[in-house]
Amino acid sequence: xxxxxxxxxxxxxxxxxxxxxxxxxxxxxxxxxxxxxxxxxxxxxxxxxxxxxxxxxxxxxxxxxxxxxxxxxxxxxxxxxxxxxxxxxxxxxxxxxxxxxxxxxxxxxxxxxxxxxxxxxxxxxxxxxxxxxxxxxxxxxxxxxxxxxxxxxxxxxxxxxxxxxxxxxxxxxxxxxxxxxxxxxxxxxxxxxxxxxxxxxxxxxxxxxxxxxxxxxxxxxxxxxxxxxxxxxxxxxxxxxxxxxxxxxxxxxxxxxxxxxxxxxxxxxxxxxxxxxxxxxxxxxxxxxxxxxxxxxxxxxxxxxxxxxxxxxxxxxxxxxxxxxxxxxxxxxxxxxxxxxxxxxxxxxxxxxxxxxxxxxxxxxxxxxxxxxxxxxxxxxxxxxxxxxxxxxxxxxxxxxxxxxxxxxxxxxxxxxxxxxxxxxxxxxxxxxxxxxxxxxxxxxxxxxxxxxxxxxxxxxxxxxxxxxxxxxxxxxxxxxxxxxxxxxxxxxxxxxxxxxxxxxxxxxxxxxxxxxxxxxxxxxxxxxxxxxxx
Numbered sequence: 001x002x003x004x005x006x007x008x009x010x011x012x013x014x015x016x017x018x019x020x021x022x023x024x025x026x027x028x029x030x031x032x033x034x035x036x037x038x039x040x041x042x043x044x045x046x047x048x049x050x051x052x053x054x055x056x057x058x059x060x061x062x063x064x065x066x067x068x069x070x071x072x073x074x075x076x077x078x079x080x081x082x083x084x085x086x087x088x089x090x091x092x093x094x095x096x097x098x099x100x101x102x103x104x105x106x107x108x109x110x111x112x113x114x115x116x117x118x119x120x121x122x123x124x125x126x127x128x129x130x131x132x133x134x135x136x137x138x139x140x141x142x143x144x145x146x147x148x149x150x151x152x153x154x155x156x157x158x159x160x161x162x163x164x165x166x167x168x169x170x171x172x173x174x175x176x177x178x179x180x181x182x183x184x185x186x187x188x189x190x191x192x193x194x195x196x197x198x199x200x201x202x203x204x205x206x207x208x209x210x211x212x213x214x215x216x217x218x219x220x221x222x223x224x225x226x227x228x229x230x231x232x233x234x235x236x237x238x239x240x241x242x243x244x245x246x247x248x249x250x251x252x253x254x255x256x257x258x259x260x261x262x263x264x265x266x267x268x269x270x271x272x273x274x275x276x277x278x279x280x281x282x283x284x285x286x287x288x289x290x291x292x293x294x295x296x297x298x299x300x301x302x303x304x305x306x307x308x309x310x311x312x313x314x315x316x317x318x319x320x321x322x323x324x325x326x327x328x329x330x331x332x333x334x335x336x337x338x339x340x341x342x343x344x345x346x347x348x349x350x351x352x353x354x355x356x357x358x359x360x361x362x363x364x365x366x367x368x369x370x371x372x373x374x375x376x377x378x379x380x381x382x383x384x385x386x387x388x389x390x391x392x393x394x395x396x397x398x399x400x401x402x403x404x405x406x407x408x409x410x411x412x413x414x415x416x417x418x419x420x421x422x423x424x425x426x427x428x429x430x431x432x433x434x435x436x437x438x439x440x441x442x443x444x445x446x447x448x449x450x451x452x453x454x455x456x457x458x459x460x461x462x463x464x465x466x467x468x469x470x471x472x473x474x475x476x477x478x479x480x481x482x483x484x485x486x487x488x489x490x491x492x493x494x495x496x497x498x499x500x501x502x503x504x505x506x507x508x509x510x511x512x513x514x515x516x517x518x519x520x521x522x523x524x525x526x527x528x529x530x531x532x533x534x535x
Contacts, residue, residue, distance in 0.1 A: 004078045010056035010063075013090065013107060014117045016082040024088050024116060028123040031115035033059070042115045052120060062114040063107055169230065170197050170213035180334075180393055181463070194220045256534040271336070288343055292320040302512030303478035304497070307410070310475070315407045318343070318355065318473070325357050325401070325471040328524075334395045334461055337361050340469070346404030346417065347436065347447075355403040357471045357519075360437075362398070362453065364390040370440035370450055380454055385426040389454070398456040401471040401517040402434060416445035418473070420517035421455040421490075428485035429455065432515075457519045466524040477516045490515045 004012075017024070032044040033051045044050060053059035081093045089104045108116045152160070174193045178185040194201045199212035200222040215221045215229045238245060269276070291314055298308035310320055317323075325341050337360040344354020364377035371379070376396075380389035389396055401420045408415055416432075423429030433448025435455070442448035459467060482496045483489035486505055489496070492514040498506025525535045 002078055004076045004080055007055055007057050008078070009076060009080065009092075010060060010117065012080065012082045013103075014056055014060075014120065016084050016090070017107075017116060018118050018121055020084040021118065023084060023086065026116065028118050028121055031117075032119045033115075042113070042119075050122065056117070056120060059120050060107075060115075060117045063117070168214050170216075174216075190217065190220075200225045254534055256532060259528050259531075259533040271338075288316065288318050288323075290317040291315070292317045294320050298476070300476040300478060300512045302510065303476075303480075306476065306478035306480075306512065308476055309405065309409045309411070309416075310407055311410055313407070313410060319403075319405050319407060319475065322472065322474045322476075323355065323403075324473075325469070327357075327469050328466050329469055330463075330466045331359070331397060331459065331461070332463055334393065334397070335361050335363075340399070341471075344404075346402045347434075352404045352417075353406050355401065355473065357399070357401050357469070359397060359399050359459070360453070362396050364394040364396075368450060369438040376454070379451060383427045383451065384424055384454065393461050395461060397459045397461055398453065399459055399469060399471075399519050399521065400456040401473065401519050403473045403517055405475075414445060417447070418445070418479075418516045420457065420471070420515055420519045421452055422457075422487040422515070423484040423490055424455055424487060425485045427452065427455060429481070429490060430484065431481070432479055457521060459521060460523075462523075467521045468524065468527060469519065469521050471517070471519045473517050475516060476512075477518075478513050479516055480513060482513060489513065491518055491520070 021028070029044045031042065034041055034044045034048045035051060036048070040051065057064070076092070077094055079094065081097075083091045083093055085091065089102060090107050092101045092103055093099070108114055174188065174190075176184045176188050178187055193216065197213050198215040198220055199209050200215040200220055201207070202209040202212045203224065204222050214233075215225045216231065218229050218231045221229050267276075293314040294308050294310045294312060296312045298311050300306040308320075314320070327340065329340060338358065340357045340359060342354065342356040342358075344352075344356075346352050346354050346356055362376040365375050368374050368376065368379060377390050377394075381387065403418045405416045405418065417434050418432070419434040421429065421435060429452070431442055431444045431448065433442040433444055433446055433452075435450055435452035436447045437450050437453070439447050439450050477492065480496075483494050483502055483505060486494055486502060488494045488505065488507065489511075492511050493507055493509065494500070494505040494513070495508045495511040496513055498508065498511075500506030529535050
């Protein structure tokens with residue numbers, strides 16, 4: 001059986017005393033406590049404010065000066081009784097009266113600073129006053145008028161209206177454009193929004209309406225909410241804002257010619273990684289592997305006489321003379337990735353060879369393989385310090401060219417891997433490694449940290465637009481590290497010898513410096529516009 005709490009014991013003592021107060025020949029105010037002259041005093045006089053305590057244990061703390069009351073409070077059962085004797089004795093009884101303890105001297109000792117345990121009770125004075133009504137009329141004004149609060153000002157009413165509107169219009173607008181294409185998605189469920197938010201739906205289906213909001217559509221309003229919807233409010237507001245809503249269309253005469261396609265059509269590859277194999281009818285040589293001897297004077301004079309990596313040697317034409325890949329491409333979704341054009345596999349683990357033009361996609365909420373918990377969106381914002389990444393979409397599409405030079409370099413005897421990634425402010429190109437998914441460390445002219453996948457050329461996500469892609473590899477480009485955080489340096493448009501600075505570089509059309517691999521894109525619309533055609 002559970003023991004009684006000390007607070008419970010004090011409650012029983014107070015109840016027993018108040019029921020037998022006449023035995024003690026005293027009054028309640030004699031034992032009530034007040035604050036007088038800044039001190040807590042016992043004995044309340046007329047007009048003094050009573051001090052009440054949260055607990056009887058605190059109000060009668062003087063009783064706890066004797067340890068015995070605390071001790072028996074720890075062992076007494078819940079069914080303890082308190083008995084008041086004829087002479088005012090106070091006895092605690094338990095075990096059906098077989099056990100007892102006299103606590104008279106502990107509970108009160110009038111005259112020695114320990115009041116009776118009735119100070120928490122409020123007494124009533126049962127007195128009445130006789131009023132002479134005729135005499136009262138001579139002095140009292142019996143004409144009573146109701147005092148009404150002054151009405152709100154017009155501005156106060158406007159403030160309250162907008163405060164109520166903000167509270168009742170709903171916390172979150174519907175997510176109309178689920179797939180992010182700029183249009184209301186076919187999968188948008190108006191009924192689902194009504195079930196979760198509209199007060200009309202809650203009332204019709206006997207649901208809790210206190211957490212619901214103004215009904216959104218006229219068609220979903222019940223009888224009590226006709227002309228009380230967001231749609232009705234929008235239509236009504238339109239009557240006052242015609243001057244704002246009116247779109248003035250100015251006819252501009254466009255005399256530019258319209259472009260006419262020169263061919264009847266194009267070859268369509270529906271999915272990335274589907275391929276067309278190019279080969280000769282006779283033999284295996286398709287021109288890419290033509291063996292070319294590099295002249296002994298093959299240098300790039302624009303880049304401080306930068307020598308050809310295989311000067312005086314020989315190798316396949318795409319490595320010794322360079323290569324250019326051009327193609328028109330249109331991407332029909334946001335997430336597909338794969339090869340656009342390849343010869344061999346430059347990233348293969350065993351016997352890599354050739355080159356590859358490819359596209360890949362980074363998702364804003366996808367995590368880096370080498371940094372679990374870090375998303376590409378967070379990494380782009382943190383490292384580049386810009387908000388241009390993932391600004392209009394949860395995905396970013398990139399294109400890059402990767403070339404593997406399997407012939408040892410004349411200068412250092414190294415076989416080298418090249419790609420087209422740039423240097424960005426906040427994420428400068430720190431070496432000539434090639435970033436790859438799942439790679440956290442970098443090897444110069446080998447695979448590098450996947451974080452730098454953010455540094456390749458981006459393609460706007462536009463399912464209706466064609467893009468012309470030009471990818472080049474030039475072995476004579478000097479990839480000396482220099483203006484590492486300036487993107488234009490790596491595309492060959494900043495002259496490090498032109499006297500400029502990183503903050504104010506010297507631009508040129510061809511500096512001879514930068515990345516050996518370079519990718520450039522232009523949309524069909526921009527290209528036609530630049531050529532003077534109507535788009």
